[in-house]
Amino acid sequence: MLAHIAPARLPLAATIPDDVSVDAVLADLAADRVSAPAADIAGLRDVVVRAQEHGIDLSVVVLDRDPARPEQLRDLATEVGMVEGGTVLVLSPSAPGTYSDSISRVVLEGAQDHTYTGNPVQSANNFLDDITEPHLSWGLITALLVLVVVLVGGVSYVAKVRRGPSTPSVDSGDGDPGAGSSDERASVD
Structure with missing residues (x-):
C-alpha cells in the first residue's frame, strides 16, 4: 500500500508591498x-x-x-x-x-x-x-582554537619522541613468571 504524499509547498515569491513603488x-x-x-x-x-x-x-x-x-x-x-x-x-x-x-x-x-x-x-x-558595536569574530575564534589544538598535538608529539620508543618491561627471573626467586618462595611458605 502506498503512503500518502502531501503536495509540495513552494515558498512564496519575494514581493514588495502593493502600495510601494x-x-x-x-x-x-x-x-x-x-x-x-x-x-x-x-x-x-x-x-x-x-x-x-x-x-x-x-x-x-x-x-x-x-x-x-x-x-x-x-x-x-x-x-x-x-x-x-x-x-x-x-x-x-x-x-x-x-x-x-x-x-x-x-x-x-x-x-x-x-x-x-x-x-x-x-x-x-x-x-x-x-x-x-564590536561583535565577536567567530572566524578568528575558530582559527585560534585550531591553533591551540595543533600546538597541543605538536607538544605531545615532541614529548613522546623525547621519551624514546616504549619497550615492554623485562622480567629478570628465569623465564618462568610464576617461579620467582628462592627467597620469595621461602617467605610464602
Whole structure:
C-alpha cells in the first residue's frame, strides 16, 4: 500500500508591498539616502551621516503602513539594496526589514531585534548603534582554537619522541613468571 504524499509547498515569491513603488523609493533615496515622511527626514539624514562616519553606506526607507506580511519589508530592502548597494533599513509602523552587501545577516537580524521603537528616527539610531558595536569574530575564534589544538598535538608529539620508543618491561627471573626467586618462595611458605 502506498503512503500518502502531501503536495509540495513552494515558498512564496519575494514581493514588495502593493502600495510601494520601488522606482519612487529609489528616486527619494537619490538625493540623501532617505525615503520617509517629511517629519522624519531631517533626523534620518543625521543617522545616515553618522553611519557614513562609521564607514557604513546606509539607506533608510520608512513606510506609513504595515505590509500584508512582514517579510515584504526585507524583500523591499533587498530590491533597493540590489540597485543602491550598501545597507538598507526599511521601517513600517510595526516592523523592520534589512539588507546589506557588507554586513552579515546574523548581525542585521540581531540589530533588527533591537531596532523598533515606533519612532523611525530612534529606530534607525538603535539599528546603527547595534551594527556598529564590536561583535565577536567567530572566524578568528575558530582559527585560534585550531591553533591551540595543533600546538597541543605538536607538544605531545615532541614529548613522546623525547621519551624514546616504549619497550615492554623485562622480567629478570628465569623465564618462568610464576617461579620467582628462592627467597620469595621461602617467605610464602
